[in-house]
Amino acid sequence: MSRPTARLLQLLDLLQSAGTRTLGELAGRLEVDERTIRRYLDHLRDLGVPVEAIRGRHGGYRIAAGYRMPPLMLGEEEALAVLYGLVDLRARVDSPVPPMATETAIAKMRRALPRGALARAETLIAAAVMTPDRPHAPTAPDVLLGVADAVAERRPLSIAYRSKAGAESARTVHPYGLVARHGRWYLAALDLPSGEVRTFRLDRVRSVRTQPGHFRPPPPHDAVADLVERFATAxxxxxxxxxxxxxxxxxxxxxxxxxxxxxxxxxxxxxxxxxxxxxxxxxxxxxxxxxxxxxxxxxxxxxxxxxxxxxxxxxxxxxxxxxxxx
CATH class of the missing domain: 3.30.70.250 (Malonyl-CoA ACP transacylase, ACP-binding)
Structure with missing residues (x-):
């Protein structure tokens, strides 16, 4: 694959992975100048991808609402990896995905696999005994995905949070890192009202809303080590x-x-x-x-x-x- 083609596909992926992105942000991610980004955007439009230009203070470029890409193409090993992950997800009693959605996804992946790869997958699925993890309250998919986007894009978040004691609160945070540990998802974030870095359990987050703008990245840190230390000092x-x-x-x-x-x-x-x-x-x-x-x-x-x-x-x-x- 040529370098321009790879960058064009990377640009399409960036536009699909979040809402509106600025010209400068896209140029920085692809390590090209803004003029090149404009040319790539024209190429996408020529291919029928509805790229919209949004004007204003928080403007930029985005894919038009309702647009869907053609069916995803996976290699054999990629498809096996997805199938194994779905089977593991099916064994989790606290999965954030509805059981029916997991079962239909497994069925679709089985149909998509070549005969030889399917035989390997069926052998493993039949032989393996998947033991469920300890049950936990599930994390809502929209909360998990919303937090992940905010972490990746360094965007402030407003969250509706319920504490261990059951107290409800609305907080604005700078999300630093997302960690999965022992069946639970945790967010390490700067809590703006207190000015302290805190850890939030995502199964206690009722809703999230991305705020305008971006925050400056924190100093390099190990999110897992931070979480482990907070467990020990809670x-x-x-x-x-x-x-x-x-x-x-x-x-x-x-x-x-x-x-x-x-x-x-x-x-x-x-x-x-x-x-x-x-x-x-x-x-x-x-x-x-x-x-x-x-x-x-x-x-x-x-x-x-x-x-x-x-x-x-x-x-x-x-x-x-x-x-x-x-």
């Missing part, structure tokens, strides 16, 4: 503090960054080298004794008393199991 009912004599690597094998925050302790504090303090925030502590047993290293509970009680109760259950006491 405001929960209990804060457990432990002293553990082990290397960070040994501790992380049992207590990942999403569970515990680690800090090294000085020898003057503990009387010997090699101790770490782990801070764990959680709504409940009854699940911690089993993890602490898995460490197989010296552990001292600094608090709270609820954790000591949970460990004592777990020890009594283990003692009963070991002695056969009912």
């Amino acid at each position: 405001d929960y009912a209990h804060t457990a503090r432990l002293r553990i004599r082990a290397t960070p690597e040994q501790i992380r094998a049992v207590l990942p960054p999403s569970v515990a925050v680690l800090e090294p302790l000085r020898a003057e504090e503990t009387g010997e080298e090699g101790w770490q303090r782990a801070t764990i925030r959680a709504e409940r502590v009854d699940w911690l004794p089993g993890l602490l047993l898995g460490l197989s290293v010296p552990v001292v509970i600094e608090g709270p008393d609820e954790l000591r009680e949970a460990c004592a109760a777990a020890a009594a259950r283990l003692r009963a199991l070991a002695t056969g006491t009912p």
Whole structure:
């Protein structure tokens, strides 16, 4: 494929992926000058693509509403990838896509595959047992797609959000990153009223609306690492503090960054080298004794008393199991 043809297809993809795009934005994305973009736009019109020019402060170019591209052409491996993804989606109890839509999409992909590729796909589908993930409240497709567009285009968002306690609020945010973790979607965004970067669960977002303009990209950051850190430092009912004599690597094998925050302790504090303090925030502590047993290293509970009680109760259950006491 020639370079101009590739750029023409890229331009068409850009125009279809969002609403109105400015001439400067298109030129920047394709790394050409604005005169070249105008020529490419004329080529698209010559091919029958209804490209509209929008005047005004927020003007630019867009594809006319209601226009549909010809059927999507996929290679064999691309079609298999889509089919496998649909089958995995069908197993999710919290899928944002209605079950009927998933089933009809699977049927269409099966019909589109060549006979040889279909046989491979059917073999895998028949042999694989797809175990559903933990059920979660689904994220509305229009919310997920709207947030993804805003993240990609660096556009402010107005969101209607419901907190963990059920409080409804309207917020304006600068969306920085979108992360999928353990069956849920999360948005890392600058919350304009508070001026703080916060994490929002998308299944709690009722609606989104893109605002005019663009915001300056944030400094480079790892959205996944940010999310994991927020999990470990969130405001929960209990804060457990432990002293553990082990290397960070040994501790992380049992207590990942999403569970515990680690800090090294000085020898003057503990009387010997090699101790770490782990801070764990959680709504409940009854699940911690089993993890602490898995460490197989010296552990001292600094608090709270609820954790000591949970460990004592777990020890009594283990003692009963070991002695056969009912």
